[in-house]
Amino acid sequence: MRVAFAGTPEFAAQALSAIIAAGHVVPLVLTQPDRPAGRGMKMTPSPVKVLALARGLAVDQPPSLKPEAARESLRAAAPDVLVVAAYGLILPQAVLDLPARGCLNIHASLLPRWRGAAPIQRAIAAGDTETGITIMQMDAGLDTGPMLLKRALRIDPHDTAATLHDKLARAGAHAIVDALSKMADGGLEAVAQPTEGVTYANKLEKAEARLDLRQDAVLLERRIRAFDPFPGCFVDFEGVPVKIWRAEIMQSRGEPGEVLSAGASGIVVACGNGALNLLELQKPGGKRLSVREFLAGFPVSVGLRLGGPIPS
Numbered sequence: 001m002r003v004a005f006a007g008t009p010e011f012a013a014q015a016l017s018a019i020i021a022a023g024h025v026v027p028l029v030l031t032q033p034d035r036p037a038g039r040g041m042k043m044t045p046s047p048v049k050v051l052a053l054a055r056g057l058a059v060d061q062p063p064s065l066k067p068e069a070a071r072e073s074l075r076a077a078a079p080d081v082l083v084v085a086a087y088g089l090i091l092p093q094a095v096l097d098l099p100a101r102g103c104l105n106i107h108a109s110l111l112p113r114w115r116g117a118a119p120i121q122r123a124i125a126a127g128d129t130e131t132g133i134t135i136m137q138m139d140a141g142l143d144t145g146p147m148l149l150k151r152a153l154r155i156d157p158h159d160t161a162a163t164l165h166d167k168l169a170r171a172g173a174h175a176i177v178d179a180l181s182k183m184a185d186g187g188l189e190a191v192a193q194p195t196e197g198v199t200y201a202n203k204l205e206k207a208e209a210r211l212d213l214r215q216d217a218v219l220l221e222r223r224i225r226a227f228d229p230f231p232g233c234f235v236d237f238e239g240v241p242v243k244i245w246r247a248e249i250m251q252s253r254g255e256p257g258e259v260l261s262a263g264a265s266g267i268v269v270a271c272g273n274g275a276l277n278l279l280e281l282q283k284p285g286g287k288r289l290s291v292r293e294f295l296a297g298f299p300v301s302v303g304l305r306l307g308g309p310i311p312s
Contacts, residue, residue: 004079115143217274236308
């Protein structure tokens, strides 16, 4: 089929690569405009653009698809279907109606759970043991369209947003190729999403990155993994915001924020319920360090109170 593609990050690039490998004609790739990135804030193309140009595909980067002129390249491409994966732009109804067979979205959750912007992070933070990929026929709502294909995936106890992202990217690439094959053969059945079990994966807020040590250690450990690699959780070390990249749950007790022990095996800090053993940390401007390396340049004494006042 003629498959136009709209996506931006690495998650989407893997799907585009699989679509090309499956032999579909890709007449157009839509991706977000180049953005400044890195220390020098150099204008950097998206992973999808890099892949598309390397494969000799036509690329368009409109900042919005609302103006009619911005949709001209898609109209000229005359796709049978538009596949959308983490594109980052709202598709107006005029775009949804343009491809002969509509628009398919690769969504990184088992809908209707975790509709919205951050399904991977929210699933980990909530303690879900399963997630997956849903191939969905797009409509005007927020991830509300009928489901065409689902693939379940286990969330391992030590998964971070980064590791789960990579698993889901691979699963999404396989799933969209399967869905396109079934669509070409006329064997893709649309199933309406159930009204029960709907949850929303709201966009991550910077305020959530600050760990409130009055909370349960289980919840905090999940959030640390959910916010790795972005935005990264942090704890106030006497005025210094130290990022926590890896921690384990302990059964120790103490006043929330109290350092119970500090050594090569970890910094154990009491929480509202249980404790966290901090294993990988990062000072501002530094790099990720094991707890042994961190303590060599940032001594922490037993009894120190971490966390500081939490804004109400």
